Amino acid sequence: MAKTLYIEDEKEIGQWVTEDLTGRGHDVTWLTSGNQLEQYLNNIDLAILDIMLPGLDGFSIGKRIKKANQDTPIVMLSARSAVEDKLEGLSFADDYVTKPFHPDELAARVDALLRRFQKEEGILEIRHLQIDTKSLIIINKQTEKEILLTGKQYQLFQYFLRHLNQILTKEQLYEGVWGERFMEGDKTLMVHIRYLREKIEENPAKPTIIETIRGIGYRVKK
Amino acid sequence: MAKTLYIEDEKEIGQWVTEDLTGRGHDVTWLTSGNQLEQYLNNIDLAILDIMLPGLDGFSIGKRIKKANQDTPIVMLSARSAVEDKLEGLSFADDYVTKPFHPDELAARVDALLRRFQKEEGILEIRHLQIDTKSLIIINKQTEKEILLTGKQYQLFQYFLRHLNQILTKEQLYEGVWGERFMEGDKTLMVHIRYLREKIEENPAKPTIIETIRGIGYRVKK
DNA sequence: TGTATTATTTAAATTTTGTTTAAAAATGAA
DNA sequence: TTCATTTTTAAACAAAATTTAAATAATACA
Numbered sequence: 473m474a475k476t477l478y479i480e481d482e483k484e485i486g487q488w489v490t491e492d493l494t495g496r497g498h499d500v501t502w503l504t505s506g507n508q509l510e511q512y513l514n515n516i517d518l519a520i521l522d523i524m525l526p527g528l529d530g531f532s533i534g535k536r537i538k539k540a541n542q543d544t545p546i547v548m549l550s551a552r553s554a555v556e557d558k559l560e561g562l563s564f565a566d567d568y569v570t571k572p573f574h575p576d577e578l579a580a581r582v583d584a585l586l587r588r589f590q591k592e593e594g595i596l597e598i599r600h601l602q603i604d605t606k607s608l609i610i611i612n613k614q615t616e617k618e619i620l621l622t623g624k625q626y627q628l629f630q631y632f633l634r635h636l637n638q639i640l641t642k643e644q645l646y647e648g649v650w651g652e653r654f655m656e657g658d659k660t661l662m663v664h665i666r667y668l669r670e671k672i673e674e675n676p677a678k679p680t681i682i683e684t685i686r687g688i689g690y691r692v693k694k
Numbered sequence: 695m696a697k698t699l700y701i702e703d704e705k706e707i708g709q710w711v712t713e714d715l716t717g718r719g720h721d722v723t724w725l726t727s728g729n730q731l732e733q734y735l736n737n738i739d740l741a742i743l744d745i746m747l748p749g750l751d752g753f754s755i756g757k758r759i760k761k762a763n764q765d766t767p768i769v770m771l772s773a774r775s776a777v778e779d780k781l782e783g784l785s786f787a788d789d790y791v792t793k794p795f796h797p798d799e800l801a802a803r804v805d806a807l808l809r810r811f812q813k814e815e816g817i818l819e820i821r822h823l824q825i826d827t828k829s830l831i832i833i834n835k836q837t838e839k840e841i842l843l844t845g846k847q848y849q850l851f852q853y854f855l856r857h858l859n860q861i862l863t864k865e866q867l868y869e870g871v872w873g874e875r876f877m878e879g880d881k882t883l884m885v886h887i888r889y890l891r892e893k894i895e896e897n898p899a900k901p902t903i904i905e906t907i908r909g910i911g912y913r914v915k916k
Numbered sequence: 917t918g919t920a921t922t923a924t925t926t927a928a929a930t931t932t933t934g935t936t937t938a939a940a941a942a943t944g945a946a
Numbered sequence: 947t948t949c950a951t952t953t954t955t956a957a958a959c960a961a962a963a964t965t966t967a968a969a970t971a972a973t974a975c976a
Contacts, residue, residue: 507801510719527798532806539809622952639830660954662934667953677935686933686962687845688830844963845933881923882965888924889963899924908922908973 474517474586478502479509479533480549481525485571489520492575493582506533513540515631515648518586520578523550538564545585547578596633598694599681601672603633610672624649625668632682632692641689665690696808699738700724701731701755702771703747707793711742714797715804728755733869735762740808742800745772760786763857767807769800818855820916821903823894825855832894846871847890854904854914863911887912 476493480486481504490502501512506528519537523530534546548568566589567581596603601619602611608626610619621629627649632640646654646661654661669676683691698720702708705726712724723734728750741759745752756768770790788811789803818825823841824833830848832841843851849871854862868876868883876883891898905913 505798506805507718507798527802528805532802532809536809624953637829637831657933659934659956663936663954666935666937684934685842688848846964880965881967884923885925885965888926906923 474498475515476500476518476520476582477512477516477537478520479504479506479525479530480520480522481505482522489575489578493579496579498582506536509533509536511647511651513537514635514644516544518545518547518582518589520547520549520582523548534564543589545589547581547585549573596694598692600674601681605633614674619671621668621671624664625671628664628668629672632690637691637693639685639688639691643689645689696720696739698722698740698742698804699734699759700742701726701728701747701752702742702744703727704744711797711800715801718801720804728758731755731758733875735759738766740767740769740804740811742769742771742804745770756786763860765811767811769803769807771795820914822896823903827855834894836896841893843890843893846886847893850886850890851894854912858914858916861907861910861913865911867911 476498478486478490478493478500480489480502483504486502486504490500493500501516503509503512505526509528513536516537519534521530521533525533530548530550534548537544537546545566546564548565549571550568551571566585569578569581594605596605597613600612600614602613603609604611608630610621610629611617612619628645631645631648640648642661643654646652646658649661665682666676669679669682673679673681681692683693685691698715700708700712700715700722702711702724703726708724708726712722715722723738725731725734727748731750735758738759741756743752743755747755752770752772756770759766759768767788768786770787771793772790773793788807791800791803816827818827819835822834822836824835826832832843832851833839834841850867853867853870862870864883865876868874868880871883887904888898891901891904895901895903903914905915907913
């Protein structure tokens with residue numbers, strides 16, 4: 473299920489689009505401004521941004537998102553005239569839709585972009601694991617058995633896979649997966665790492681897949 | 695999390711802005727005058743300065759901050775008339791907001807500045823080291839091995855990278871990394887320098903990356 | 917050159933951080 | 947509602963990082 477960040481200050485349109493896309497199977501987070509952008513930044517598959525917004529405008533938000541992750545597709549929304557005016561400013565955007573629009577149109581463009589940007593769809597192999605990034609099936613090549621994870625374990629593992637090779641701080645991980653502020657000293661994340669290792673590591677006491685970066689966080693390398 | 699120094703003598707506005715920015719994920723230090731400026735000088739990512747202040751005025755404080763580190767963005771706050779009067783004195787400032795203002799506006803400008811001033815996020819090469827400031831990965835180009843640092847070592851090294859080519863006093867370094875007052879004669883910092891050199895220098899006994907400036911402190915040159 | 921000052925190195929003590937286990941609380945399906 | 951499963955909390959334990967302390971080395975300058 474694709475995580476979509478949608479920023480729109482007009483309540484009516486916002487609710488309408490959010491309901492429509494949700495009904496079509498997207499996981500939509502709707503914000504009315506870019507103020508809390510940072511906490512979503514590293515955990516989205518696609519962004520839909522209105523251009524005219526109070527505070528940070530859609531251009532700035534779009535550039536910020538691209539900077540954080542080049543591979544996040546962005547759709548800009550705006551009145552026709554505004555788009556024509558500022559076409560050059562849209563260079564970072566991957567598509568744009570002019571208001572007013574039909575929900576089918578937006579949904580079609582969103583789906584097309586997700587297809588185009590889909591992270592190497594297919595099989596990802598890490599050590600003895602074979603991960604199908606589309607169906608989310610994880611297989612242990614040694615035992616030839618499937619590994620089933622619980623909800624949180626899935627979210628956590630996916631977060632690692634989306635940020636392969638990066639050192640992720642505990643803050644990033646907790647905020648990315650739980651969507652809440654991380655409290656210094658909280659051991660919840662560590663316990664989940666432990667249980668995840670129990671399932672995916674050959675020897676959970678000597679983990680090779682989820683590396684501990686002491687004092688900072690964790691990392692999963694390709 | 696961006697460290698913001700905010701100087702404002704009006705208690706009510708000060709508390710309001712501090713709470714708002716803190717709620718948006720900034721680490722705000724609010725002072726009512728520039729008296730203790732020196733101790734914060736080298737450990738801030740951004741400054742928000744009211745112009746009208748008892749003692750040192752906002753102009754002088756701003757110039758002092760820029761002198762210490764050219765790369766610290768500064769936002770000035772003041773009544774509209776005052777800004778128009780003294781526009782020429784604002785040449786050092788990077789943005790200004792006139793009172794009264796909406797918190798969204800201040801937050802948006804602050805975020806925009808932080809983005810604009812963000813140190814080139816990417817690959818930095820120093821001698822045989824290759825440092826990716828985004829993924830936090832340091833590679834020794836000679837051995838092609840990754841160098842893993844401990845938490846303090848990371849903070850310390852990052853402090854050097856943020857102040858490349860500057861001679862940093864032991865006070866600055868200690869206060870910047872530990873956030874506490876440096877005690878004359880304390881060897882803690884030196885021991886950490888030693889362990890950091892052990893990991894990043896070709897020959898830790900003849901360091902070329904972290905230079906010792908006897909009687910003052912240390913320096914890392916590009 | 918000799919002495920005082922400052923920095924480096926090493927090792928041990930202390931503190932912090934991460935792991936593991938178990939039990940309690942929350943969630944969700946039958 | 948009950949029962950099984952998942953998630954969170956808590957605490958004991960282990961490992962590693964940080965700090966302290968002391969011995970050694972290098973440098974400045976009288």
